[in-house]
Amino acid sequence: MTFDKETRRKGTGSLKWDENPDIEYPLWVADMDFEVAPSIKEALEQRVQHGIFGYAIPTNSFYESVIRWHQRRHHVTYWREWMIVVPGVVPAISSILRALTIPGDGVLTLSPVYNCFFSSIRNLQCRAEESVLRLVGDTYMIDFDDLEHRSEKEDTKVLLLCSPHNPSGRIWTKEELQCIGDICLKNNVFVVSDEIHCELVMPGNEFMSYASLGDTYMQEACICTSASKSFNMAGLQNAQIICPNEEYRKRIDRAVNIHEVCDVNPFGIVATEAAYNKGEEWIEELCQYIWRNYKDAREYIEREIPQLKVIKLEGTYLMWVDIRTLAVSDEAFCEGLRQKESVWLAEGSHYGKGGEGFIRINLATQHENVMIALMKLKHYIESL
Numbered sequence: 001m002t003f004d005k006e007t008r009r010k011g012t013g014s015l016k017w018d019e020n021p022d023i024e025y026p027l028w029v030a031d032m033d034f035e036v037a038p039s040i041k042e043a044l045e046q047r048v049q050h051g052i053f054g055y056a057i058p059t060n061s062f063y064e065s066v067i068r069w070h071q072r073r074h075h076v077t078y079w080r081e082w083m084i085v086v087p088g089v090v091p092a093i094s095s096i097l098r099a100l101t102i103p104g105d106g107v108l109t110l111s112p113v114y115n116c117f118f119s120s121i122r123n124l125q126c127r128a129e130e131s132v133l134r135l136v137g138d139t140y141m142i143d144f145d146d147l148e149h150r151s152e153k154e155d156t157k158v159l160l161l162c163s164p165h166n167p168s169g170r171i172w173t174k175e176e177l178q179c180i181g182d183i184c185l186k187n188n189v190f191v192v193s194d195e196i197h198c199e200l201v202m203p204g205n206e207f208m209s210y211a212s213l214g215d216t217y218m219q220e221a222c223i224c225t226s227a228s229k230s231f232n233m234a235g236l237q238n239a240q241i242i243c244p245n246e247e248y249r250k251r252i253d254r255a256v257n258i259h260e261v262c263d264v265n266p267f268g269i270v271a272t273e274a275a276y277n278k279g280e281e282w283i284e285e286l287c288q289y290i291w292r293n294y295k296d297a298r299e300y301i302e303r304e305i306p307q308l309k310v311i312k313l314e315g316t317y318l319m320w321v322d323i324r325t326l327a328v329s330d331e332a333f334c335e336g337l338r339q340k341e342s343v344w345l346a347e348g349s350h351y352g353k354g355g356e357g358f359i360r361i362n363l364a365t366q367h368e369n370v371m372i373a374l375m376k377l378k379h380y381i382e383s384l
């Protein structure tokens with residue numbers, strides 16, 4: 001299988017591999033150790049051959065590829081006029097908060113959640129209103145009473161929804177999305193659905209976009225999406241905000257301009273188009289590969305390190321593991337693991353309330369790397 005091919009990333013200016021070049025197994029940041037789909041590489045090579053790399057704008061064929069992909073894969077219809085093209089989902093979220101909040105406002109999250117949500121909230125001088133997910137068995141559930149209570153607060157303006165959810169691995173069902181939507185509509189809370197992980201769906205699960213709730217809900221919401229996470233091209237910096245409501249869209253567009261994140265990278269445009277036009281088979285294979293990594297990792301942990309508890313993976317390539325029986329903080333644990341075993345995992349407490357005592361393992365690497373990292377994890381735990 002192509003994903004087994006060893007890739008060497010050290011010395012390429014990779015955040016994952018070169019931030020701390022002494023680490024042998026960096027399984028932290030959400031970036032994959034796989035070469036992109038051949039169609040993406042070919043499209044980029046062709047673009048390089050052109051040899052001119054001036055300021056770019058999204059092309060007609062780019063917009064068409066995004067629209068067609070979401071229609072075919074996720075059964076949602078987007079229009080070109082609804083789209084704002086930006087260099088990333090994080091700048092998108094930051095701009096949206098700038099457009100829709102004032103300092104001191106509450107921004108809802110379902111915590112633990114993607115850590116950059118908190119930096120955007122902080123940077124805009126807003127308050128994180130964290131509704132903590134409940135762990136039921138090996139699955140996280142939303143506490144809807146708590147979410148409703150927090151939405152009712154006068155100054156709660158926005159919900160940052162992570163869908164699929166990083167780091168819990170949940171894919172929200174249509175019923176859950178409907179409940180979220182009803183609570184937010186009732187309380188005038190604008191929903192920002194970050195769907196960057198939407199192609200990373202494990203067998204037996206189905207991704208539902210927030211947009212599938214329909215126009216009433218989407219008039220008070222927007223989707224942030226990108227091919228970058230699932231096709232492994234985050235460095236090419238291309239993402240889209242999809243906002244059907246014209247008034248909100250104008251405000252967001254203005255904030256995108258004030259933030260100076262309105263320029264696009266010509267390689268990001270070309271690569272996204274190639275991914276969406278020709279990458280479907282590659283994504284299917286990728287999800288199978290990640291699923292195998294997850295199954296084998298889970299089985300290994302349950303057999304060899306039964307003190308840990310692996311959370312169910314429905315989507316993303318990020319395995320969330322409960323280490324609370326070990327009587328050590330996740331931060332101290334990860335620091336020790338880095339120093340003693342040269343394995344770098346993400347500390348759960350970086351993901352807000354409810355993340356303490358958990359670790360996140362990036363499974364998007366060669367199967368062999370995952371298994372060696374787990375053996376090292378076991379060795380480290382034995383030494384505690």
Ligand SMILES: Cc1ncc(COP(=O)(O)O)c(C=O)c1O
Nearest residue numbers: 030088089090114166196234239
């Ligand atoms: C939920 C989520 N949103 C956004 C991002 C980053 O998006 P971008 O690189 O487009 O800013 C990540 C990266 O891990 C993520 O997990």
